[in-house]
Structures are given as C-alpha cells and as structure tokens.
Amino acid sequence: MSQAVSSPASASPDASAAPPASVAADVAVSDAVPSVAEGAEGPGFVHLRMRSEYSVVDSIVRLDEAVAAAVADGQMALALSDASNLFGWVKFYKQASGKGLQPICAADVWITNAENRERPYRLLLIAANNAGYRRLCELLSRAWLENEYKGHAELLPEWLTAETTGGLIALSGAGGGEVGQFLLAGNHARAVEAAQHWAAAFPDAFYLEVQRDGTPEAESCTRATARLAVELDLPLVATHPIQFLREEDFRAHEARVCIAEGEVLADPKRVRRFQPTQYFRTRAEMMALFADLPAALANSVEIARRCAVTLRLGNPQLPIYPTPExxxxxxxxxxxxxxxxxxxxxxxxxxxxxxxxxxxxYEARLKRECETIIKMGFPGYFLIVADFIVWAKQNGVPVGPGRGSGAGSLVAFSLGITDLDPLPYALLFERFLNPERVSMPDFDIDFCQDNRGKVIEYVRRKYGYDAVSQIATFGTMASKAVIRDAGRVLDMPYNFCDQLSKLIPIEQAKPLSLDKALKAEPQLAERLANEEEVAELFALARPLEDMTRNIGMHAGGVLIAPGKLTDFCPLYRAPGTDSVVSQYDKDDVEAVGLVKFDFLGLRNLTIIDLAVRYVNERRAREGQEPVDLDNLG
Incomplete structure (x- = not known):
C-alpha cells in the first residue's frame, strides 16, 4: 500500500508547493516516480549534507576535491553543510560556480533540547534565496553569541517560527533530529507532535529526512520516518552525511577526529561516531541505496531547484560616513x-x-589626488580612517606616522592619517591608489599595543556594535605539526615523531610540505623507505596536511559594515572568549563586499610612549619643558 505525500517543490525559491510526489509507507514502492529521479538521463539525486574541513573537528573533505567529485559524477548541484558555520561558504561558492556546479548554502545546526541539554537535536537548514541566506547568517551568529553550550552553538526552538524562517528550508535531521529521536525511542505521539511543530515553523519548506549511513538504527529510523511522512502528508527526502570523499579515507578521517578530541586511534574504549560508509557516494550508488524510496531521491533534486542564493562578489560597500546636512x-x-x-x-x-x-x-597635488579618490569612489574610506586616527591622537593613543604606499598620499597627510609630507621625498600617490588598477585602498595603521582596543571600541560605538567585528583566520596542520599529531593518535613515542618533524626543512619561516621535504632531506626519504613505522605515519599524515585545524583572529583587521554585519556574513565567538569575529577570512569578507580596516598593535609605540612619559615626569620635577616628539629635530 502506498499513499501520496505532498512535496513543497518549485523551480522558484518562493513559489508554493508543487504537486505531490509519491513515497513508500512500508518501503513498498509506487510506480508514479518523477522523471527527475529516473536513471542517467535525469539528475537523480543531489547531495544536501556534506561537511568539509571547515567543520574543523570531524571532516576531511577539501572543497576543491568535493567539487571535482560532483562534477565528475555529473551532479548538477552540491550543498555545503558544515557544523553550525559558514566558514567555507564563499570559497565553495566560487569553486562550484567556476565549474558549472550549483552551490547550495546550508548548515547542520543543533537545536537546544529543553528536556535534556546534553542531547540537542539536529536540523539541516538550507538557504533557498538571499533572504534565507541573511536569516541563516543571523541565526548562526545568534547561536554562537547567545547560546553556545559545551562547544556547540545551539538554536533555541522559539527562534524558528513561520514569521522568522522565510527563505529557509529545513530537513528533520534523520536519526539525530527531534522527530528521529522520538521515533527511535518508540514515542510515536511525540514524533508526530515534533513533525507538526517543525512543519508549522517552516511552511511548505519542511522535509522529513532519511539516511542509510551504516549506523545500526538507520534502517529502522528510515522505515518509521517513511510511514510518518505518509501519515502526516509531509515530504520525504534522502540524504547522505558525507565526512570524507573516498571509502579508503575513513582511517584518516578517524585520525582527524582523534586529533581534535585527544584520543588514540586504536583505543578500544574510544567512542566511534562515524561509519566507513560516510564517503561521497555517486548518484548511482544513492539511487540504488534508495531505490525503494524514489520520491525521497526526487525531493533532493527539487530542493536543489528551489535554491538560488547569489553572492555579489568584488563589490565593496563602505559604511556611511556622516557629513553636515x-x-x-x-x-x-x-x-x-x-x-x-x-x-x-x-x-x-x-x-x-x-x-x-x-x-x-601642494594645492595642485591635492586637487589631483582628491579627483582620483572621488572618481574611484573612496572618499568615505579616507574620512572614516581619518576620523578614528584623529580620535586616537586626541585621546592619548599613540599612532604611527604612517608606512607603506599610503605614505605617498598628500590627502592622507592633510587629513591627519599620516604624518609624512610626501612631496620632499617624491613619494608617488599612484603606488597607493591607481585608477588603472582598481582595488581597495589599504592603510596599515599602527596603534600603541596597550591602547589599540580603545580605538576599536570607539569605532564600535560610532558605527554600531552590530556593524563592527574582527576577522577570522584558519589555522592549519602544517607538515611539522601533522607529523606530531598523526604520531600521537597512532600512539607512537613522542621522541620518534619529534625527530622526524625536525628533519623537515624550513624555508622563509615556513616548513616545507611533506612531499618537498622528502626531496630536500635525504635522511627523511631514507627513513621513509626503510622503516615501516615511518611509512605508516606518513600514510596517515599526508591526507591531513594543511587541513583546517582551528579558528583564530586576524592580528589587525577590523570590519565596519554599512549596516548589520549579518547581512553579509555570520559571526563567531570561540567558546570561553569574548572576541567576536566574522566567519569569513580576510579574503572572503572582501569578496562579499565588506571593507577591512587595519588596526595594528605595535609594541614599539607603547615603549616609546612610556619612555616619553617617564622623561617628561622627570623634566617636570626639574622644572623643564616637556619633550614633544613631533617637534624634535
């Protein structure tokens, strides 16, 4: 017996639900299968669940390799759904779009479980359009800033209502979601209640999710969810939780998890949360795996068709600088x-x-520079920088005199941004700003290390706390570190791993990659060829080399947005800290239109300031005039 189940599918992200797609109630298959799910002539299936290395602790998927795998399999679209973050979204968007693959923006989020805080529910949120993208940015930011618990950024259920979820599509989370957990616990009534709640919170945009990922409970959960879909007339969708690309990558993936959790790979007591089957399956594999649920496959394609998030890249948008009426x-x-x-x-x-x-x-030079700045659309940038530098000087914060190509600007000198007259030294303004090479101006501004925070706080007050943040950086497992880390999870002696790590040469303050190190250091190559332990260590370390390992903060970059930052990107706060940063790195924030201002902390300015203060205190006691550095020489 099979029954029809409505499918909220439409080619337009904001359109109403499409005609019903069939689904099996007891894994009994209906003959009415949409053509989109048939054989090689249709897309057949789209991956909506894929974590990447930007989930930081539990995936080794590299974005370029994932895009290549999808293209090679003839897939039309691919979603990136990292754990409560969009760290890799802009990079993925560029790479996928460049290869003719539709990028889908998603996040695998945690929902706070009010009955048991230790067991949050999972939910997959997908941005159907640009409004949905902005809502997703806001929700993820709010989770990290307001409701982080034991390293998880959790959404509160009350944040998700029919009034607040426009532009978002939600998938139930399979066995890890609220519906799935009640089904697995045998509590059908609560599962129905949960499914109806989420269906109301995401009108025509909530799907019951099924997976066959190799976990013991997956099949029973899939069958129960399919029956529930028929009972409640809700659409069913099949997903596959990708954690690594190839089946043979499972051991390297487990090593990545062990590195993050401080575990040893061979420890029999270690909790094993992932399965060897969680690799990037082809469309053919997925269609065979869910041959009994063709509508669930078809809905993965329909969801992809509903998604149309577009990014305007390379279009800088400065905050509005207030001018007289x-x-x-x-x-x-x-x-x-x-x-x-x-x-x-x-x-x-x-x-x-x-x-x-x-x-x-001077006036001729100033006029020429002003004309160039206005022509290129950057008067606001100069005024904003001048404003916070002048404020710093007036409030006792030592500021550097200017360095780099910005010192060649007479406008900067006139506004007080720099303290160097460029004319006597024949410094060229065109090295800083050139109409033939359109790029954002970038002043490197040095502040006293101890007082730099005061200037950033001033900017926050002036432009709004929701418009200013610092910038994320992504730390990676470089060759030396990955040798030590891989050795630790293999339970190899520290000295053994340390000796190998020290054999890796350093060039220009960076260690060579493992492959280059083998060519540059004969002793390392010899040990690899002759020692089984070294070969085992390198085999595990190679897939992990240069993988994203942690989230940091840019040394000097500060973002000032022309409105709420979450209209452009989500925000992140590392657990246990007060530092709010963008979820995009410096290249990606500039790509989405945000402008970076450099607030660099320089210890030398602090030392000079202290020295002048001490000298002037002594001179005051001796009845002498204070030293003024600006007038020396």
Whole structure:
C-alpha cells in the first residue's frame, strides 16, 4: 500500500508547493516516480549534507576535491553543510560556480533540547534565496553569541517560527533530529507532535529526512520516518552525511577526529561516531541505496531547484560616513583635505613668503589626488580612517606616522592619517591608489599595543556594535605539526615523531610540505623507505596536511559594515572568549563586499610612549619643558 505525500517543490525559491510526489509507507514502492529521479538521463539525486574541513573537528573533505567529485559524477548541484558555520561558504561558492556546479548554502545546526541539554537535536537548514541566506547568517551568529553550550552553538526552538524562517528550508535531521529521536525511542505521539511543530515553523519548506549511513538504527529510523511522512502528508527526502570523499579515507578521517578530541586511534574504549560508509557516494550508488524510496531521491533534486542564493562578489560597500546636512561626502572630503593642508603648510613653512611659493604645488597635488579618490569612489574610506586616527591622537593613543604606499598620499597627510609630507621625498600617490588598477585602498595603521582596543571600541560605538567585528583566520596542520599529531593518535613515542618533524626543512619561516621535504632531506626519504613505522605515519599524515585545524583572529583587521554585519556574513565567538569575529577570512569578507580596516598593535609605540612619559615626569620635577616628539629635530 502506498499513499501520496505532498512535496513543497518549485523551480522558484518562493513559489508554493508543487504537486505531490509519491513515497513508500512500508518501503513498498509506487510506480508514479518523477522523471527527475529516473536513471542517467535525469539528475537523480543531489547531495544536501556534506561537511568539509571547515567543520574543523570531524571532516576531511577539501572543497576543491568535493567539487571535482560532483562534477565528475555529473551532479548538477552540491550543498555545503558544515557544523553550525559558514566558514567555507564563499570559497565553495566560487569553486562550484567556476565549474558549472550549483552551490547550495546550508548548515547542520543543533537545536537546544529543553528536556535534556546534553542531547540537542539536529536540523539541516538550507538557504533557498538571499533572504534565507541573511536569516541563516543571523541565526548562526545568534547561536554562537547567545547560546553556545559545551562547544556547540545551539538554536533555541522559539527562534524558528513561520514569521522568522522565510527563505529557509529545513530537513528533520534523520536519526539525530527531534522527530528521529522520538521515533527511535518508540514515542510515536511525540514524533508526530515534533513533525507538526517543525512543519508549522517552516511552511511548505519542511522535509522529513532519511539516511542509510551504516549506523545500526538507520534502517529502522528510515522505515518509521517513511510511514510518518505518509501519515502526516509531509515530504520525504534522502540524504547522505558525507565526512570524507573516498571509502579508503575513513582511517584518516578517524585520525582527524582523534586529533581534535585527544584520543588514540586504536583505543578500544574510544567512542566511534562515524561509519566507513560516510564517503561521497555517486548518484548511482544513492539511487540504488534508495531505490525503494524514489520520491525521497526526487525531493533532493527539487530542493536543489528551489535554491538560488547569489553572492555579489568584488563589490565593496563602505559604511556611511556622516557629513553636515546638505554637504555631499565628496564635497566634505575636499573641504577637510583643503582645511587640513592649510594647517599643515602653516606648520611646515612658518615664513609666509616661502609658504606662498610652495602652496600652488601642494594645492595642485591635492586637487589631483582628491579627483582620483572621488572618481574611484573612496572618499568615505579616507574620512572614516581619518576620523578614528584623529580620535586616537586626541585621546592619548599613540599612532604611527604612517608606512607603506599610503605614505605617498598628500590627502592622507592633510587629513591627519599620516604624518609624512610626501612631496620632499617624491613619494608617488599612484603606488597607493591607481585608477588603472582598481582595488581597495589599504592603510596599515599602527596603534600603541596597550591602547589599540580603545580605538576599536570607539569605532564600535560610532558605527554600531552590530556593524563592527574582527576577522577570522584558519589555522592549519602544517607538515611539522601533522607529523606530531598523526604520531600521537597512532600512539607512537613522542621522541620518534619529534625527530622526524625536525628533519623537515624550513624555508622563509615556513616548513616545507611533506612531499618537498622528502626531496630536500635525504635522511627523511631514507627513513621513509626503510622503516615501516615511518611509512605508516606518513600514510596517515599526508591526507591531513594543511587541513583546517582551528579558528583564530586576524592580528589587525577590523570590519565596519554599512549596516548589520549579518547581512553579509555570520559571526563567531570561540567558546570561553569574548572576541567576536566574522566567519569569513580576510579574503572572503572582501569578496562579499565588506571593507577591512587595519588596526595594528605595535609594541614599539607603547615603549616609546612610556619612555616619553617617564622623561617628561622627570623634566617636570626639574622644572623643564616637556619633550614633544613631533617637534624634535
């Protein structure tokens, strides 16, 4: 006996539900199978669950390899669904789009279980459109900032209602979701209640999810979920939780998990949460695995068709700099630059006659620079940087005089961004900003290390706490570290691994890769050829080399958005810290249109400031005038 189950499927992300797709109630198959799920002529299946190395602790999928595998299998789309984060989304979007593969934005999230905080539920959230992407960014940010528990960023169920989930598609989480856990516990009534709750929270966008991932309970959960789908007239979708690409990668994946959890690979007491079957299955494999549930396969394709998230890359959007009423930002830049130049010239050339002779040259240079800045659309950038530098100087925060190509700008000198007059040294403005090479200007600004935080706090107050954050970095397992880590999970002696690690040469402050090290260091190659333990260690270390290992914070980068940051990217806060960072690294935040400002902490400025203070305290006691560094020499 089979019954029809409605499928919220549509080619348009915001369209209403499509006609019903059939599903088996007791794994009895209906003949009415949508053509999209038939054989090689249709897409057949789309992977909606794939964790990557950016899940940090439990996946070894590299994005470029995943995209290549999907393209090789003729798949039309692929989702990236890392654990409560979008760390890799922009990179994945670029790589997939570049290969003609539709990228799907998703996140595997935890839902707080009010009855047992130690056992949160899983839910897969997929962004169907740009509104859904923004909602997903906001939800993930809120989870990390407001509801992190034991390393998990959890969503509260009350955050997800019909009014707040527009543009999102939800999958029930299979055996790890609320519905699945009640089904496995034999509590049918609670499973029905949970399914109806989530269906109401995601109108026409909630799917009951089934998996056959090799876990003992997977088949019983799949059968119970299929029956529930028929009973409640809810759509069913098949997924496969990808943790690694090839079947033979399972051991390396387990080593990755052990490294993150401090376990030993061979420990019989170690909790084993993953299965050898969680590799990147082909469409043919998935269609064979769910041949009895063709509608569940078809709905994976329909979900992909509903998704249309697009990123506008390479379009920088500066925050709005406040100007006096009736004055455009371009006019204000010119006014501030001209006013600042006049003050600088009075100090540079106290003699009025000399100043009169020099002024035309400076004014011509200033006019040319202002025209270039306005033409390229960057007056706001200069005014924003000048604002927080002037504030720092006025509030006792030592600021560097300027360095790099930015020191070649007379506008920067006039606004107080730098303290170096570029004309006597023939410094070129075009090295900093050139209309023939369109790129964001980038001032490297040094602040006293101890007071840098005061300037960042000022910027937060001025532009809004929801518009300012610092930037994430991704630490990786470089060759030396991965040898030690792989050796530890293999329970090899520390000295043995340390000796091998020290044989890896360093070039330009970075260790060579394992392959390059074998060519550059004969002793290492010889040991690999002659010692089984070394061969075993290298076999495990190679798949893990350069894998993302941890999330850090950029040394100086600060984002200032033209509104809420979560309209552009989600935010992250490492457990046990107060540091809020973007979930995208410096390259990706710039790609999505955010502008990075460098607030670099320089210990030398702190030391100089302390030295001047001590000298001036002594001079004050002796009745002498204080030293003013700006007037020395």
């Amino acid at each position: 009736g004055v455009s930002i371009e006019e204000y830049l010119v006014h501030q630059a001209e006013d600042g130049l006049a003050k600088r010239l009075e100090r540079l050339y106290p003699d009025p006659e000399v100043r009169a002779q020099k002024t035309p040259e």
